[in-house]
Amino acid sequence: MKKIKYYIPAMIMLCVIFGFSAQNGNDSGHLSDSIYYFLQAHVPLPFAKDTMTFVIRKCAHMTEFGLLGLSFLYGFSHSFSQHLYKVSLALVFVCGCLDEFHQRFSAGRSPSLRDALIDTTGALIFLSITYFITHRQKRENRVLEKV
Template identity: 35%
Template sequence: MTRPGLAAFAIRACPAALVMAAIFYFSHQTGDDLNSLLPWFQRWVPSMMSFDWGHFVSYFGLALAFLWAFGESRPSWRTQAAVVLLCGLYGLTDEYHQRFVPGRSPDLADLRNDMIGAALAMLFVRLPGISALFSFLVRRLIPGARR
């Protein structure tokens, strides 16, 4: 990657860095702090009591931000698989980090929800209308985007 290419990638990666920082912030909250938020949501969707929507939504967003960082207007399946893998790796570090936060612990179900969110984000951008919108935005907003 040339220096201008590296600088462009660094700029494109800013949304992913911000999403990762937000995930880290919420991951660093104690169990008591987070437990005050969950009952509100679970009251609205009681059938999803065992599904952690916070992880799903966070990693859905992280996957889209990682995909943006790649700068491809029509991302390949290989690129999308790399995005899901990156989300999984970050999810592993997130679960490890939770070992050191009072009232939190690593949980494979959380990692599962992370990966479901990332994978569904990649399927979401494959939908015809969403794919066209994503392609348009990448071409318009990212100078030198790969087609």
């Protein structure tokens, strides 16, 4: 029971993700538009508005699910020691599919396997970076121990 506290970040991320999914299509679109206009006011954007809002939405998905993957990894690292990255990535895929199913019940939204795969790609990127940083540090520590 004490280990449940390590899953609190994952639970928070799931609430955030499912909260965004509960938004209707108009609210979700207005949020993307707001970010687009903010960026446009500060930096030159390389693409038209429709393309940029698509990129903004997909980057947001990848970031949300990347953070979810890291939060699963954090919880699992305190519970068991094998296949942490694979289990975290698989669970993100399941959550991405559930999130898409959840969107089916939000007005103006529809489920998409492509979006679930984009979500999973975000987690894959975040987890891969974490894996390489962690293993590089371990390798450097082993080299220092030998010296």
